[in-house]
Structures are given as structure tokens and as C-alpha cells.
Amino acid sequence: MTLERTIANAFALDxxxxxxxxxxxxxxxxxxxxxxxxxALWSRLWLGWYALVLLAVAFLWIWYNPRIFPEPATFDRWASKAVFGERIWLNRDRISVPAHHQRVPNILSAISGIGMLFVFWGVLVFDAWPTLFGMALVYAGKLWFLDRMAWLWEDMKDNPAYSGLVRHSDRE
Structure with missing residues (x-):
């Protein structure tokens, strides 16, 4: 099972x-x-233990975000393609992805992971520069990753295994 599928299962993404x-x-x-x-983590400086309330709100938002919006009228937007590409990526241990998609997403995830180390350090020691630098790395890696996922969707959307992901009217 891929790490991404484990995370998706933890968030109960059907x-x-x-x-x-x-x-x-x-x-x-x-x-x-x-x-x-x-x-939320930085606010522990001002709020002490009450920062846990903000942290809970942040985690609630992360869980709730994929659920509050309706299905889009069309799935032909870049963001929609990126989400469906992520579905394909998390399933790559079952259905292989083309060779030109196998390495770069891992590199981009590593860039985001390195960025998170800077974020964790900056938040731990209350230093804005490593926090902001880390956030920039996280977003650069993640947004580029999403772009790769949109490309992956375009390359694999006609695979019969993925025919049920979107309505047929949006596949034409």
C-alpha cells in the first residue's frame, strides 16, 4: 500500500x-x-495550552475541506485533473504509471518534506525565516506535484480502471 493511499484512508476519502x-x-x-x-502552533506563545483549540480547528478544516464543496459541474479544470491524478498516483502499486511519471513526483514530495522540516524547526524555535522558507518549499513542491498529477491524469484517464472516477460527459 502506498503512503498516499494510507493517508487517503485515514481521511476516509471515498x-x-x-x-x-x-x-x-x-x-x-x-x-x-x-x-x-x-x-495554531505559533500561537502557543500567546495562548499557551489554548493553542490546542486552534490546532483542533486547523485539523478539522483539513478533514472537512474535501467534503464541503459540491462536485464541480465539470472536471476539465486543472485542479480537478490534479485531484484525479493524485488518485492514480496513490494507486500506482496496483496499476503502474508511465515511466516518465515515476520519478519526479517523488522528488517533488521530497522537496515538500524538506520544506516541512524547516517549518517544524521555525515553529519550534519561533523563527519566522525558516518557517517562511520552509512554507515556500512546501508550496513549490506541492503545486508542482499537482501540476504533474494533472499531466498524469491526462495520460491515464482512458485506462478502463479509472473510467468510474468522473461522469462520462466530462471525459469527452
Whole structure:
């Protein structure tokens, strides 16, 4: 099982939730998750243990975001394609992806992971520069990763295994 599928299972993302998450508003607003987490963790300086309330709100937002938006009217937007590409990527141990998609997503995930190390350090020691630098790395890696996922979707959307992900009217 891939790490990505394990995370998706932890968030209880079923087919309907994935389609709702393919709404471009869901994808765009998902980018607020990291700043909310950083703010919640940083607020321990001012709020002490009450910062856990903000942390809980941030985690609730992360869980709730893919569920609050309706399915988009069409799945032909970049954000929708990126979400469906992520579905394909998390399933790559069952259905292989083309060779030109096998390495770069891992590199981009590593860039995001390195960025998170800077974020963790910056938040731990209350230093804005490593926090902001880390966030920039996280977003650069993640947004580029999403772009690769949109490309992956375009390359694999006609695979019969993925025919049920979107409505047929959106596949033409």
C-alpha cells in the first residue's frame, strides 16, 4: 500500500469525497491548511495550552475541506485533473504509471518534506525565516506535484480502471 493511499484512508476519502475535492475551490482553499497549522502552533506563545483549540480547528478544516464543496459541474479544470491524478498516483502499486511519471513526483514530495522540516524547526524555535522558507518549499513542491498529477491524469484517464472516477460527459 502506498503512503498516499494510507493517508487517503485515514481521511476516509471515498469516490464521492474525491469528486467533491476535485472542485477547484476545495483545491485552492486546501492551500490555507499549512498557514492555519503554523498559526495554531505559533500561537502557543500567546495562548499557551489554548493553542490546542486552534490546532483542533486547523485539523478539522483539513478533514472537512474535501467534503464541503459540491462536485464541480465539470472536471476539465486543472485542479480537478490534479485531484484525479493524485488518485492514480496513490494507486500506482496496483496499476503502474508511465515511466516518465515515476520519478519526479517523488522528488517533488521530497522537496515538500524538506520544506516541512524547516517549518517544524521555525515553529519550534519561533523563527519566522525558516518557517517562511520552509512554507515556500512546501508550496513549490506541492503545486508542482499537482501540476504533474494533472499531466498524469491526462495520460491515464482512458485506462478502463479509472473510467468510474468522473461522469462520462466530462471525459469527452
Amino acid at each position: 469516490d464521492e469525497t474525491w469528486r467533491r475535492h476535485a472542485n477547484p475551490w476545495s483545491v485552492a482553499l486546501r492551500n490555507t491548511a499549512l498557514p492555519l497549522l503554523v498559526l
